[in-house]
Amino acid sequence: MKKFTKALAVLSMFGGAVFSTQALAExxxxxxxxxxxxxxxxxxxxxxxxxxxxxxxxxxxxxxxxxxxxxxxxxxxxxxxxxxxxxxxxxxxxxxxxxxxxxxxxxxxxxxxxxxxxxxxxxxxxxxxxxxxxxxxxxxxxxxTYWGQAANDVAYIKQLHDGDLSDVKVGFVYFDYPFGQEPIEILETLSEKEGFELELYPVPLPGSDQAGVWSKVRRDKPDHVIVWMLGGAHVVASKEMKRNRIPMDKYISVNWLNEVDIANIGKEAAKGIKRGTNVVGGxxxxxxxxxxxxxxxxxxxxxxxxxxxxxxxxxxxxxxxxxxxxxxxxxxxxxxxxxxxxxxxxxxSLEGYDANGLMAPVTVTAEDHGGGGKTRIEMWDGETWVPQTDWISAYTDVVWGVVKESSAKYEQ
Amino acid sequence: MFYRLSGVHHANYVSDSRIFKVPADRNLTAFIFLIGLAAPFIIPSLYLNSYMLPWLIWTAAALGLNLVTGWAGQLHLGYAAVMAVGAYSSIHAARFGVPWEFALIIGGLTSSVIGSLFAFAALRVKGLYLALTTLAMQFVMDWVLTHSPAISGGSHASLQSPTLALLGQEITTDTGFYYVAFGWCVLVTIFMLNLKRTGLGRALVAVREKDFAAAILGVNSFYYKILAFATSSFIAGVSGALLVATFFFLAAPEQFSVAVSIQVLAMVIVGGLGSIIGSYFGVALILLVPGIVNGLVVTLSDGLGMQIDVETLAHIPNAVYGALIVIILLIEPLGLGKLYGNIRDYLMVWPFDQFKK
Missing domain, CATH: 3.40.50.2300 (Response regulator)
Structure with missing residues (x-):
């Protein structure tokens, strides 16, 4: 009986706790x-x-x-x-x-x-x-968005080549599923618009075998490689690039490249690697x-x-x-x-909000829920990330063309 | 005492081949059916739409896999792919303007055709080789889905499902969705209960036990295997379509990935091969227990005021869940269905069997 009353007491305590939290303001x-x-x-x-x-x-x-x-x-x-x-x-x-x-x-x-x-x-x-x-x-x-990021990468490459992309070759190495495939449409449109040559290199999941991809990259000799992969796949890619003697600074990664990947590649070996990002690194x-x-x-x-x-x-x-x-x-x-x-x-009502210099300024409106989609390119110099551009959002008309085309399908 | 056997005599074949040979089983089933009917009124809506509904649809799907794996004895590692075929074809049909009743049947039939087409090729091999061939089917489907925007639909390969409407009635409430899932699960269960006592069911079991022995008895094992694949694919297709129409509202390739195929197989194996009630238990364990254990662990650590970091908190339930599967299979390798069977057998003549010992 004693045990029972004890149990009851504990239960009522729990009950009381639940009620008391509910009574407080939410x-x-x-x-x-x-x-x-x-x-x-x-x-x-x-x-x-x-x-x-x-x-x-x-x-x-x-x-x-x-x-x-x-x-x-x-x-x-x-x-x-x-x-x-x-x-x-x-x-x-x-x-x-x-x-x-x-x-x-x-x-x-x-x-x-x-x-x-x-x-x-x-x-x-x-x-x-x-x-x-x-x-x-x-x-x-x-x-x-991944579309906006890819467009910004192209804008960065254009900046490197003094605004002329006509004899530039850009490779796109991507995970062969929706995450990686998403930027293709934008890149193809921009390749037509800007006149650069685009080469696609699909990587089968989970990305642990990229030997074929990078030896093809070596033969094709693209000037830059935009990369849409995650985590360990970056490490595999960097090894294959070393094996094929492709310089690291050709590598422009999607935002999913972090310090863990850098440590796995090796701080020195990763020198020159670039990534698109919407936040300040370091x-x-x-x-x-x-x-x-x-x-x-x-x-x-x-x-x-x-x-x-x-x-x-x-x-x-x-x-x-x-x-x-x-x-x-x-x-x-x-x-x-x-x-x-x-x-x-x-x-x-957010306007130009950058959390005191933490990230790309964000302006959200009723039409644009993405906040402007600004990113910048950063380069790893062996110790830290060095920004290569300002916060940019390029080719917004092309990006929004794809957005509208796609969102119209949702409404159907 | 619980299962009154007095007065139950089976003097002819018809009586002996009843679904429920003991009245208590029938009464229990009727009772559970009534609870199922009353569920929207007695179960809070959270549990109704995020536990009961997926549980019922996945049970229907698992019963379909049990037909091919449990009854016909063919290991199938590409079941989610077949569900995907059904889901995508009925959504496309519905988007095209076909009424949902027919869209569901179209989904089922397409799955059935593609599933058995694949079986034609796959059934030239047996056992582990067959398992690998069906796994190949899964990968082929994954590839097709992620590489054909026409099928998988625009951005991030997600396809919006139109509002479900059956018999001219638009279904939009939790209760409505629940009854659709409940109806389909009951239908599949009745089919499976009856399968046991038909010639088809017996032929499938014969094929499972030894296919060439079955052939000697005049059972065309290839024909029955194809039939098992076709039927189970039909169930998979409709279940997949209903899963999207009543639960996800949007189809994406990740919902039917290889991990899902393995999950369904785990449901069937943990539940018990060839056991209907086992499929219910197996699905509950594989699908719902991770979420429930997760909730319990979180409540417990909150209640005790422990400071555990979120990552550890997320991994504890996984460890508990894994241990649970191992323990259950150690106690009863034939699965949860057999575990229930043991309890039922024990209670069958209780307390009189105690005198014997």
Missing amino acids: PFKIGICYDLSKAYTFATPQVSQAAMDLAKLINMKGGIGGEPVEVIVRDHGNEPQRGIECYSKLSREGVFVFDTLSTPVSLAILPRAMEDGRILMQSLVGRGDAVDGTVFDWVYPIGP QDIALYQEIMAELYDKGEGSGPIEKTQDVFYNTGLAMYSIMFEAARKAAEAEGLPITPTSYKAGLE
Whole structure:
């Protein structure tokens, strides 16, 4: 009997705890449904750690509009049905801003978010045509699309060749599935427009065998190679380039190239490698220094400090700075509590926001949910990333042509 | 006591070949069916649309795979590819303006044709070689999907599904979607229950046990294997189409990747080859347990105020889930269905069998 009463007491305590939290005011919450255990683990730990650190920092400074903020991190293992489960569960707990950082899951949640009127952030993943705000009301892929990134890479190459691409040869090495195939259309259009020669080199998944690809690159002698691959595939590529005596500075990677890959290639060996990016690399950033001083130096960080010395941590800071800034704007404009509509208005009032020099300035409008899609090219000099260009978004007419063509299909 | 056997005599073949030989089984099934019918009114909508609905559709799909793997004994590693064929062809049909009833059947038939075409080539080999050939089919499908925008539809190869409408009624609510999934799962279950007691079912079992022995008895093993592939592909096709129409609302190649094929096979094996109730359990374990364990671990660590970093938190459920599969298969290699069977057998004459020991 005693045991029973004890159990009852514990139960009622739990019950009490549940009720008491409900009685408090609802903080602004962001639902982070990430793949922390399968395919996207090369980036998700750093990004979610950035989100948690940023939330802590904001709460230390008094939250947004005087209310604390909360980020809820859950794992979905890159499985669409578990992503939907995470979305349904958290949206019943009052969350209306979601991020998945996974293309399959983002695709699976998109129809529901559109139907339910909840904000789906999908920076750097998911369907690129979602930047078209006239079709995708509730989806905000803030940051560059792969189309925009590829166009910016071409603009950079044009800059290198003094504005004349007529006798330039550009190779495109890509994972042979939708992620890698996406820029092809843009590159082909630009090749016609600018007159450069384009060579395509598909790499079969998972990218561990690229011997054939790079010996073909050696024979074709392209002046630059734009690369759409991830993680370990960069390391394989760099080995094959060494074997084929292709200089490293021909390599222009998509934004998915980080310090872990550089370390695996070798800091010296990677000298000259380039990547497109929408965030500033390295640790010389005001926000980063502030987090170090306020959290990590006091032992309050949300994870190991090594994970913060990674460009994907900066990417995470950029993504969540935007989300919290929008919440702040929403709270300023329409007060608390923040609703999906006021949050949407908050996002669309962002203008030239760069989180104090952390990333490319972002201007979101009702038409352009991508925030302008600016990137720049950075080069690894053996120690750190050196910017090669300003923040640019080039060929916007061509990019938006593809966006409109694609988003029109969604409406059908 | 639970399964009253007194008065149950099977004196002729018709009576002996009933689906439910013991009234208690029939009553239990009827009871579960009624719960299924009442589910939208008694189960919170979160559990209805993110647990029950995918569970039922995947169960229907797993039953289809069980037909070819459990009954006909042919290992199939390309099942998700067949589901993809059904899903894409019915969505395209529906987008073209074909009513959904026919679009679903078109999806099923296309799957059936492509599935059995492949089987024609694949069935010239047996066992592990067949498994590899079906795996090849999966890769061929993956390649076709990612390389033909006409099939997979525009940006990031995702194809929007039109609103599901059956019998002139647009279906848009959670309850509606649930009943569609429930109806399809019940239909497949009834088919499978009846398969057991038909000549076709017995022929399939004969082929499974030893195909040349079956041939000596006059069972054309090649014909029955093709038939098994065609039927299971039909079920796969319709299940795939319904999965997209009622749950994903949008088809993408990742939903039908090789990992999914292996998952379905795991559902069938953990559930029990050739077991219908086992398929239900197997799907629940493979599909739902990771999410549930994840939720439990998170609640537990929150409740105890532990500071575990998110990455570890995400891996603990995976470890628990893996261990669970190993433990279950160690306890009962024939799967969860057999585990249920053991309990049922134990209770069959309980408590009277205790006197014997």
